Amino acid sequence: MVDNKIPAGPLDTKWKNYKGTVRLVNPSNKRKLEVIVVGTGLAGASAAASLGELGYRVKAFCFQDSPRRAHSIAAQGGINAAKNYQNDGDSVYRLFYDTIKGGDYRAREANVHRLAEISTSIIDQCVAQGVPFAREYGGLLSNRSFGGTQVQRTFYAAGQTGQQLLIGAYQALERQVALGNVQMYSRHEMLDIVKVDGKARGIIVRDLVSGELERHFGHAVLLCSGGYGNVFYLSTNAMGCNVTASWKAHRHGAYFANPCFTQIHPTCIPVSGDHQSKLTLMSESLRNDGRIWVPRNAGDDRKPTDIPEEERDYFLERRYPAFGNLVPRDVASRAAKERCDAGHGVGSSRQAVYLDYADAIQRYGRAEASKRNLGDIPKEAITGLGRDVISEKYGNLFDMYEKITGENPYEAPMRIYPAVHYTMGGLWVDYELMTNIKGLYCLGEANFSDHGANRLGASALMQGLADGYFVIPYTIGNYLADEVGKANETVNHPAFLEAEQRCQERIEKLMSIQGRQSVESFHKRLGKIMWDKCGMARSEEGLQDAIRQIRALREEFWSDVRIPGNILEMNPELDKAGRVADFLELGELMCLDALERHESCGGHFREEYQTPDGEALRNDADYMYAALWENRGEDGWALHKESLVYDVVKPSQRSYK
Amino acid sequence: MEHYSMDLTLRVWRQRNCTENGRFETYQVSDISSEMSFLEMIDVLNERLLQEGKEPIAFDHDCREGICGSCSMVINGRPHGPWKGTTTCQLHMRAFKHGDAITIEPFRADAFPVIKDLMVNRSAFDRIIQAGGYVSVNTGNAVDGNAIPIEKDKADEAFAAATCIGCGACVAACKNSSAMLFVSAKVSHLSLLPQGAPEKASRVLGMVAQMDKEGFGSCTNTFACEAECPKEISVLNIARLNREYLAASLAGD
Numbered sequence: 001m002v003d004n005k006i007p008a009g010p011l012d013t014k015w016k017n018y019k020g021t022v023r024l025v026n027p028s029n030k031r032k033l034e035v036i037v038v039g040t041g042l043a044g045a046s047a048a049a050s051l052g053e054l055g056y057r058v059k060a061f062c063f064q065d066s067p068r069r070a071h072s073i074a075a076q077g078g079i080n081a082a083k084n085y086q087n088d089g090d091s092v093y094r095l096f097y098d099t100i101k102g103g104d105y106r107a108r109e110a111n112v113h114r115l116a117e118i119s120t121s122i123i124d125q126c127v128a129q130g131v132p133f134a135r136e137y138g139g140l141l142s143n144r145s146f147g148g149t150q151v152q153r154t155f156y157a158a159g160q161t162g163q164q165l166l167i168g169a170y171q172a173l174e175r176q177v178a179l180g181n182v183q184m185y186s187r188h189e190m191l192d193i194v195k196v197d198g199k200a201r202g203i204i205v206r207d208l209v210s211g212e213l214e215r216h217f218g219h220a221v222l223l224c225s226g227g228y229g230n231v232f233y234l235s236t237n238a239m240g241c242n243v244t245a246s247w248k249a250h251r252h253g254a255y256f257a258n259p260c261f262t263q264i265h266p267t268c269i270p271v272s273g274d275h276q277s278k279l280t281l282m283s284e285s286l287r288n289d290g291r292i293w294v295p296r297n298a299g300d301d302r303k304p305t306d307i308p309e310e311e312r313d314y315f316l317e318r319r320y321p322a323f324g325n326l327v328p329r330d331v332a333s334r335a336a337k338e339r340c341d342a343g344h345g346v347g348s349s350r351q352a353v354y355l356d357y358a359d360a361i362q363r364y365g366r367a368e369a370s371k372r373n374l375g376d377i378p379k380e381a382i383t384g385l386g387r388d389v390i391s392e393k394y395g396n397l398f399d400m401y402e403k404i405t406g407e408n409p410y411e412a413p414m415r416i417y418p419a420v421h422y423t424m425g426g427l428w429v430d431y432e433l434m435t436n437i438k439g440l441y442c443l444g445e446a447n448f449s450d451h452g453a454n455r456l457g458a459s460a461l462m463q464g465l466a467d468g469y470f471v472i473p474y475t476i477g478n479y480l481a482d483e484v485g486k487a488n489e490t491v492n493h494p495a496f497l498e499a500e501q502r503c504q505e506r507i508e509k510l511m512s513i514q515g516r517q518s519v520e521s522f523h524k525r526l527g528k529i530m531w532d533k534c535g536m537a538r539s540e541e542g543l544q545d546a547i548r549q550i551r552a553l554r555e556e557f558w559s560d561v562r563i564p565g566n567i568l569e570m571n572p573e574l575d576k577a578g579r580v581a582d583f584l585e586l587g588e589l590m591c592l593d594a595l596e597r598h599e600s601c602g603g604h605f606r607e608e609y610q611t612p613d614g615e616a617l618r619n620d621a622d623y624m625y626a627a628l629w630e631n632r633g634e635d636g637w638a639l640h641k642e643s644l645v646y647d648v649v650k651p652s653q654r655s656y657k
Numbered sequence: 658m659e660h661y662s663m664d665l666t667l668r669v670w671r672q673r674n675c676t677e678n679g680r681f682e683t684y685q686v687s688d689i690s691s692e693m694s695f696l697e698m699i700d701v702l703n704e705r706l707l708q709e710g711k712e713p714i715a716f717d718h719d720c721r722e723g724i725c726g727s728c729s730m731v732i733n734g735r736p737h738g739p740w741k742g743t744t745t746c747q748l749h750m751r752a753f754k755h756g757d758a759i760t761i762e763p764f765r766a767d768a769f770p771v772i773k774d775l776m777v778n779r780s781a782f783d784r785i786i787q788a789g790g791y792v793s794v795n796t797g798n799a800v801d802g803n804a805i806p807i808e809k810d811k812a813d814e815a816f817a818a819a820t821c822i823g824c825g826a827c828v829a830a831c832k833n834s835s836a837m838l839f840v841s842a843k844v845s846h847l848s849l850l851p852q853g854a855p856e857k858a859s860r861v862l863g864m865v866a867q868m869d870k871e872g873f874g875s876c877t878n879t880f881a882c883e884a885e886c887p888k889e890i891s892v893l894n895i896a897r898l899n900r901e902y903l904a905a906s907l908a909g910d
């Protein structure tokens with residue numbers, strides 16, 4: 001079946017040996033090779049910069065007005081690395097093991113081990129670029145813990161780690177632009193890939209300002225276009241996140257792997273009304289110090305501060321004493337849903353639980369008082385000291401909460417609820433990050449590779465930068481070495497003209513519908529179907545129903561959507577329409593994938609498959625594989641499987657108790 | 658927090674593209690919830706315009722959580738509106754009351770030409786970064802992260818400068834359309850760190866030269882930028898830039 005190109009040999013030597021023996025392209029030939037990079041978030045910016053440094057001629061594209069605004073900018077909590085600076089028992093093996101286990105044994109060992117090996121170089125690289133990570137008074141780097149681990153390996157820059165890492169990668173990218181190695185196309189959206197003789201050879205993009213289509217040639221094409229969580233409409237993703245680039249590749253034959261593996265993040269600000277356009281994450285780092293609880297008595301309407309300690313249910317600490325509030329995201333989200341479904345939810349919608357900092361404020365306050373030798377001081381003074389500490393650690397998150405809800409989280413517990421956050425699924429790639437289309441690569445959140453059925457906190461940034469800085473610069477040479485000296489197609493090759501024509505026709509078709517309903521309204525309806533039927537809990541009946549509903553919605557879209565304005569101008573509604581049209585196809589595939597996987601694992605929870613105490617029940621005998629979906633156009637999809645082989649880790653029932 | 662709903666009169670800048678002239682249009686919106694964000698209020702208006710067969714208002718936005726720097730509106734004369742230290746996307750309708758009139762315009766500056774309605778072209782900022790806003794270190798060159806200890810105060814100061822989101826509100830707030838707050842934040846972030854020190858002089862000269870070339874005005878120390886900056890970047894960065902610029906120019910003579 002599919003060849004995942006995992007190198008032979010013991011797990012911890014695979015990457016070293018691969019690097020030592022992979023074919024290289026000599027510097028003068030690199031200058032003759034063109035690489036297209038779609039997307040300049042962490043994965044794309046780091047790839048484009050590194051390839052530019054190596055001497056390849058790079059063209060990079062993003063739909064925002066600047067690469068610095070990619071969705072990666074919003075990452076809050078941190079980035080993992082197996083540095084073991086804390087001397088608390090961390091190692092490459094432990095990071096590897098935690099990630100495999102956190103992913104509920106649905107990721108490839110070889111990829112994850114490579115990721116853990118590379119993690120340490122990422123931190124070094126970012127520090128060298130001037131990323132201002134948090135530091136201790138001694139001047140050394142500071143760490144904190146994230147869910148699913150028992151060591152402190154997360155590096156961070158207050159609550160805006162993503163912005164600082166992306167600025168680092170963006171600056172490296174702009175340096176290459178200045179040097180003439182990278183050409184940057186902002187406000188450009190990729191609408192199709194161009195295949196010649198089975199190989200990816202270029203892309204069609206639309207200049208979002210002029211509305212014109214353009215053809216671009218590349219010896220290789222890298223898709224670094226991010227995740228597709230916005231298929232749910234409401235998510236923590238930026239408004240523009242979409243699946244279009246991956247979906248077009250999928251339409252050309254690239255396998256889409258594990259599309260139903262989505263991550264629902266436990267700590268987000270709850271929905272406040274129908275007007276809601278997106279959900280805001282409260283970083284997982286808050287679970288380091290915050291305690292999650294609901295009233296012990298269902299329907300208890302008292303103010304949280306009036307509910308006495310013995311009438312509170314700290315349900316994560318109760319159910320998972322070993323990890324407590326730091327269980328992985330899938331586990332925490334389901335536990336919150338379970339409590340709300342049982343009537344213990346809080347707030348006006350009753351779809352929320354408390355995240356409480358009162359204890360942490362007291363604890364830090366007392367520590368500060370003792371550090372400063374203040375002796376016996378009144379409780380208010382302790383509270384004040386504690387608040388200062390909390391404010392230094394999480395201030396921007398607390399401020400954000402207050403801006404959105406109008407409530408002061410230093411005074412009363414925050415209300416939080418799970419929300420769609422990340423997609424583990426994505427384009428299938430082999431060990432070299434190449435899809436099953438030759439010359440087409442996929443990096444970052446857009447690929448399926450490293451997180452199995454559930455991603456641990458602070459490891460998406462790690463993976464995006466590993467892919468871009470340290471994996472692709474090696475693996476791409478293995479393919480491009482064969483392209484040296486071959487004649488290039490020009491962008492007037494029939495394959496380019498046909499692809500452009502297809503894009504043109506689709507745009508014209510969308511514009512010609514002139515129906516009655518807005519793109520946004522379709523997107524909202526799709527999101528609701530996905531959230532209700534393919535969200536935190538899924539069932540056979542629900543998924544079948546969802547597929548029927550999505551098909552009907554898709555038909556309605558193509559006959560009744562209304563797009564104002566013209567093609568040859570800035571037209572955000574048209575941009576959005578193309579993205580939603582692709583989501584309407586992806587949604588069906590996600591439900592199909594969820595339907596076919598008769599087990600629960602990680603973020604995929606099938607109600608039919610659970611243990612007596614409500615934990616996910618995996619079925620390793622039948623489902624220890626990555627599901628690879630091949631698009632068959634009108635005929636739907638065909639399923640291929642890549643078996644997952646565990647040579648080193650012994651899969652077991654995941655337990656955080 | 659009590660929630661309420663309100664009716665508002667909006668005066669919004671409409672402009673087809675960078676060559677045509679723009680003008681204000683007035684819209685009435687009703688039943689706006691105090692819980693909505695400002696952009697969600699515009700979403701509501703846009704949905705209505707669509708239903709009426711009109712063109713929705715174009716504006717830049719993406720993260721809607723105050724970090725990407727896309728959103729860029731001048732609200733009642735103030736870039737990002739009335740709340741201190743807040744981007745347009747984080748501004749909530751609690752800031753307004755029933756019956757208010759709100760004027761909404763794009764960030765205005767010669768160096769930020771309007772693309773459409775409230776959307777402007779801020780690519781000048783990228784070109785300023787290209788002129789030196791980086792550390793010249795290729796991937797793979799780095800030493801161990803802890804080999805370069807940095808005093809916490811310095812690191813914190815660099816971080817504070819690095820929180821700039823490149824939105825351009827400082828330019829929009831300035832009567833001279835100066836980009837000094839942005840450029841000084843970028844210069845400070847790197848020059849405060851040992852990693853950025855070797856290129857300190859060429860960086861500040863290059864970035865300032867590019868800033869001038871892009872057509873941003875000069876700084877006359879009115880500090881309007883600091884007052885409107887959603888990340889509360891300090892004007893002390895401007896003083897630092899000036900010192901470094903002077904030192905670099907003298908050394909170059």
Ligand SMILES: Cc1cc2nc3c(=O)[nH]c(=O)nc-3n(C[C@H](O)[C@H](O)[C@H](O)COP(=O)(O)OP(=O)(O)OC[C@H]3O[C@@H](n4cnc5c(N)ncnc54)[C@H](O)[C@@H]3O)c2cc1C
Nearest residue numbers: 039040041042043063072077078190226444445458460461
């Ligand atoms: C609120 C939030 C907080 C997070 N916090 C953390 C954290 O603390 N730690 C962690 O590890 N992870 C975190 N994550 C996850 C992490 O941020 C993302 O998974 C990661 O940044 C994705 O990076 P990327 O480079 O793959 O994609 P993105 O950053 O999403 O970039 C995608 C790029 O593709 C471009 N693009 C997309 N489609 C097209 C197209 N058709 N044509 C042209 N260009 C296109 C976009 O313009 C953009 O440049 C968080 C996520 C969210 C939502």
Ligand code: SF4
Nearest residue numbers: 821822824825827886
């Ligand atoms: S200095 Fe402030 S106002 Fe200016 S670009 Fe940076 S964040 Fe925006």
Ligand code: FES
Nearest residue numbers: 719721726728746
């Ligand atoms: S939309 Fe990102 S800062 Fe406002």
